[in-house]
Every structure is written in structure tokens, then in C-alpha cells.
Amino acid sequence: MYILVLSNNLQTYLVIGALLFGIGIYGMVQRQTFIGMLISAELILSGASLNFMAFNRFLAPDPTVGQVFTLFIMAIAAAEAAIALSIIIAVYRNYKSIDTEDVVDLQG
Amino acid sequence: MVSLLTVEGLSGLLFFGFIGITLAGAIIATSARSLIRSVAGLALCFLGVAGLYYYLNSPFVALMQILIYVGAVCVTIIFAVMLAESSELKQITSRNGLVGPLAFLASGILVFALAGLALKTEWRPALCMVNRGTVENLGQSLLTTYSMSFELISVVLLVAVVGSLVLARAGRDK
Numbered sequence: 566m567y568i569l570v571l572s573n574n575l576q577t578y579l580v581i582g583a584l585l586f587g588i589g590i591y592g593m594v595q596r597q598t599f600i601g602m603l604i605s606a607e608l609i610l611s612g613a614s615l616n617f618m619a620f621n622r623f624l625a626p627d628p629t630v631g632q633v634f635t636l637f638i639m640a641i642a643a644a645e646a647a648i649a650l651s652i653i654i655a656v657y658r659n660y661k662s663i664d665t666e667d668v669v670d671l672q673g
Numbered sequence: 674m675v676s677l678l679t680v681e682g683l684s685g686l687l688f689f690g691f692i693g694i695t696l697a698g699a700i701i702a703t704s705a706r707s708l709i710r711s712v713a714g715l716a717l718c719f720l721g722v723a724g725l726y727y728y729l730n731s732p733f734v735a736l737m738q739i740l741i742y743v744g745a746v747c748v749t750i751i752f753a754v755m756l757a758e759s760s761e762l763k764q765i766t767s768r769n770g771l772v773g774p775l776a777f778l779a780s781g782i783l784v785f786a787l788a789g790l791a792l793k794t795e796w797r798p799a800l801c802m803v804n805r806g807t808v809e810n811l812g813q814s815l816l817t818t819y820s821m822s823f824e825l826i827s828v829v830l831l832v833a834v835v836g837s838l839v840l841a842r843a844g845r846d847k
Binding site: 639654 | 711712746750754780783787796799805822830837
């Protein structure tokens with residue numbers, strides 16, 4: 566049963582990271598609300614950190630580098646989510662909508 | 674050869690469970706109609722990713738993933754959904770019908786390219802290990818090698834908290 570030792574294989578994690586990234590890109594293009602786009606951005610970030618952790622586990626000579634990087638990505642993602650959500654609430658207060666099609670005042 | 678009824682076999686099965694949770698959560702997060710459901714899918718996906726981190730020899734990062742993402746980020750997004758509820762009925766408005774298939778095509782090409790690159794490249798492992806990457810090593814390198822970035826990220830978080838308070842407060846009297 567070769568398939569049961571996939572957890573000890575670098576390529577498995579890289580393919581999962583690529584899938585998360587692709588699903589995030591799909592949601593980013595296809596979603597119509599700001600909160601939906603923020604959720605897709607979080608998916609893209611977690612795909613990237615999964616790649617970092619995989620390389621850290623299998624290839625890096627110092628296995629703390631990737632973990633530190635992933636912790637920093639988490640902090641940046643939390644800051645980004647806080648800022649984006651407060652902007653969304655401000656937009657909702659002015660437009661009474663979080664639909665991307667409604668906030669088009671600057672459109673030519 | 675690994676039999677199913679050994680420790681390795683069972684942990685391999687559990688690994689497949691985590692992969693399934695991750696991908697199912699990601700698909701729910703992007704394709705659910707209501708926003709609350711897609712936040713729930715996001716939380717599911719983060720739980721699966723935390724399990725994958727555990728398999729990558731970093732239990733500390735797995736715990737932080739659950740604590741920060743599932744415990745903080747998802748709850749914050751749920752609060753925003755409650756404060757800024759969008760009416761689900763007028764969701765499908767004037768919109769080009771080509772957007773969905775084109776988004777699928779673009780992300781499919783990206784996934785194909787990245788996965789192909791990952792599978793085709795011949796990865797070389799490191800010749801020697803400096804340390805084992807335990808929680809103790811992680812704490813030491815956070816407070817010695819990366820202490821400057823550690824302090825900077827605290828400043829970034831502080832600015833983000835103050836800035837989001839200011840942004841959410843502006844125009845509240847209206």
C-alpha cells in the first residue's frame with residue numbers, strides 16, 4: 566500500500582497548496598461581495614503558507630525558518646482581515662451594500 | 674509495503690481525512706451561496722490545514738493556526754457578515770455569464786502549472802540539519818535571529834488595530 570505513506574512526500578503538500586491557491590483565485594474572480602473576496606484571499610494565503618511549511622520540513626537545513634515565516638504570514642493575515650473588514654463596514658455604512666457591482670462611483 | 678492496520682497505515686488514512694477536509698472546506702468557502710456558510714467552510718479548511726501542519730512536524734504552528742484563524746479571523750468575519758448583511762435575493766444581477774467559466778479556466782491553468790512544476794522538479798534535500806525544528810528551537814530563533822522582525826510585526830499589528838478602529842468609527846454619528 567504505497568498510497569498510505571503519502572504524508573511523507575513533498576509533492577503531496579505542494580499539490581495541495583497549488584489546489585488551495587487555485588480555488589482561492591477562482592473565488593476571488595467569481596465572488597460578488599467584498600467579504601467573499603476576503604475569504605478567497607485567506608485561502609490563497611493559506612496555500613502559500615502550506616508551501617512554505619512543506620519546503621521547511623523537507624528541504625530546509627534550518628527547520629525553524631519556515632515556521633517563523635508562517636507565523637508572520639498569520640500575523641499579517643490577521644492585520645489584513647481586520648483592516649479589510651473595517652473598510653467593508655465603512656463602505657456598508659455609506660452605500661448600504663457590500664456588493665462589488667454597487668460601489669462604482671469612480672467608474673468612467 | 675505498509676499494512677492498513679499498523680500505526681503508519683492508520684496515520685496515512687487520517688492524513689487523507691485532513692486532505693479531504695481541507696479541499697472540501699475550500700470548495701464550500703468559494704461556492705456557497707450564503708456568506709455565513711462560506712465562512713464555516715473557511716473554518717473547516719483551516720482546521721484541515723492545521724492537521725497538515727501537524728504532519729509536517731510543527732505542532733506549534735498547527736495550534737497557532739487553530740487559535741488565530743479558526744478562533745479569531747473566522748469569528749471577526751462572522752461579525753462583519755452580521756453587521757453588513759447583504760440581501761441574498763438580489764445576488765444574481767446584471768453580470769456577464771462568462772465570468773464563472775473564465776474564472777474556472779484561469780484557476781485551472783494556474784493549478785495545472787503549479788502542480789506540474791512541483792511534480793516535475795527534482796527537489797534536493799538539505800545536506801545537513803542545523804537543528805531539529807522543535808518548539809524550543811523555534812522560540813530561540815524568534816528571540817535571537819528574527820527578533821527585529823518580531824518587534825516590527827508587533828508594531829504592524831498595533832497600527833492595524835488602531836487603524837481599523839478609526840476606519841470603523843468614521844461616520845458612525847450619521
